Amino acid sequence: MGNCLNSSSAQVDTTLSSHASGTSKNVSKSSYSGPSSLTISSYSEMSSASSLQTPRTEGEILLSPSVKPFSFIELKNATRNFRPDSVLGEGGFGCVFKGWIDEFTLTASKPGSGMIIAVKKLKPEGFQGHKEWLTEVKYLGQLRHPNLVKLVGYCSEGDSRLLVYEFMPKGSLENHLFRRGPQPLPWATRLKVAIGAARGLAFLHDAEEQVIYRDFKASNILLDAEFNAKLSDFGLAKAGPTGDKTHVSTQVMGTQGYAAPEYIATGRLTAKSDVYSFGVVLLDYYLEDVLLINKKRV
Numbered sequence: 001m002g003n004c005l006n007s008s009s010a011q012v013d014t015t016l017s018s019h020a021s022g023t024s025k026n027v028s029k030s031s032y033s034g035p036s037s038l039t040i041s042s043y044s045e046m047s048s049a050s051s052l053q054t055p056r057t058e059g060e061i062l063l064s065p066s067v068k069p070f071s072f073i074e075l076k077n078a079t080r081n082f083r084p085d086s087v088l089g090e091g092g093f094g095c096v097f098k099g100w101i102d103e104f105t106l107t108a109s110k111p112g113s114g115m116i117i118a119v120k121k122l123k124p125e126g127f128q129g130h131k132e133w134l135t136e137v138k139y140l141g142q143l144r145h146p147n148l149v150k151l152v153g154y155c156s157e158g159d160s161r162l163l164v165y166e167f168m169p170k171g172s173l174e175n176h177l178f179r180r181g182p183q184p185l186p187w188a189t190r191l192k193v194a195i196g197a198a199r200g201l202a203f204l205h206d207a208e209e210q211v212i213y214r215d216f217k218a219s220n221i222l223l224d225a226e227f228n229a230k231l232s233d234f235g236l237a238k239a240g241p242t243g244d245k246t247h248v249s250t251q252v253m254g255t256q257g258y259a260a261p262e263y264i265a266t267g268r269l270t271a272k273s274d275v276y277s278f279g280v281v282l283l284d285y286y287l288e289d290v291l292l293i294n295k296k297r298v
């Protein structure tokens with residue numbers, strides 16, 4: 001977490017990563033093995049998606065009425081000057097800080113009063129970071145569903161790019177699986193999390209303008225106080241194929257270990273790539289138990 005203390009010297013790590021601790025990056029090509037399809041009923045309660053595939057300018061995306069443009073100083077105040085002790089975590093694109101805002105005016109409030117937020121501060125590393133930041137605002141700014149994390153707002157000022165989310169008190173699924181305390185996550189809770197995450201994916205895949213998430217992994221499944229799962233990190237999300245097309249051709253992006261082999265091999269992306277990654281998360285569940293057993297054996 002050292003980078004969180006000195007963001008001016010931080011650089012994005014562009015190396016490949018393994019899936020248990022991986023950050024989202026280009027992944028290399030490998031051999032094929034086909035995924036099956038996800039068959040879970042979709043969930044329509046309180047969900048919405050306005051037109052996503054219409055090409056929109058950066059200005060139009062940032063003018064979305066459902067997200068607030070914050071100034072840098074507002075977020076500096078909300079996080080108490082990005083204090084090291086308010087760091088919630090760190091990923092490939094920067095550090096995430098805990099902050100407080102007034103829930104009605106959305107202006108910075110005193111620590112401990114108002115609404116808790118999570119502020120992701122992107123490392124100042126240039127074009128790719130900005131592109132993914134904008135993609136996140138484009139998708140999370142419009143998509144609303146109980147199993148997608150809510151984007152409250154963003155900040156774009158000079159070279160600074162920040163994202164403001166609802167705070168998820170139980171952190172990421174990855175933290176519970178691989179960096180947990182003495183108690184492993186009960187299977188009933190794991191199932192609840194898997195079903196919630198599947199509902200989030202099904203919402204994206206079944207939308208009139210399909211969205212392929214491309215970054216399904218344990219660290220991107222965030223948990224609220226009741227262990228309801230919400231998908232986060234839409235920087236790699238991509239519009240699904242339209243008309244009679246079967247796939248979209250893309251530069252291969254994602255996290256090694258979670259990305260589907262046939263997508264890595266061909267660059268052909270379909271919703272099934274997300275389904276493969278979903279299966280890897282289920283494998284993580286099993287892996288957690290194996291690690292626990294090994295730990296007990298030592």
Ligand SMILES: Nc1ncnc2c1ncn2[C@@H]1O[C@H](COP(=O)(O)OP(=O)(O)OP(=O)(O)O)[C@@H](O)[C@H]1O
Nearest residue numbers: 023024089090091092096118165167168171172219
């Ligand atoms: N909305 C949030 N509420 C609470 N904690 C959060 C929130 N968003 C992120 N975090 C914490 O910050 C950590 C880092 O998140 P981040 O998305 O930046 O990185 P990552 O998912 O671990 O890696 P990657 O860069 O591949 O996405 C998460 O593991 C989680 O613990």
Ligand SMILES: [Mg+2]
Nearest residue numbers: 091219220233
């Ligand atoms: Mg993440």
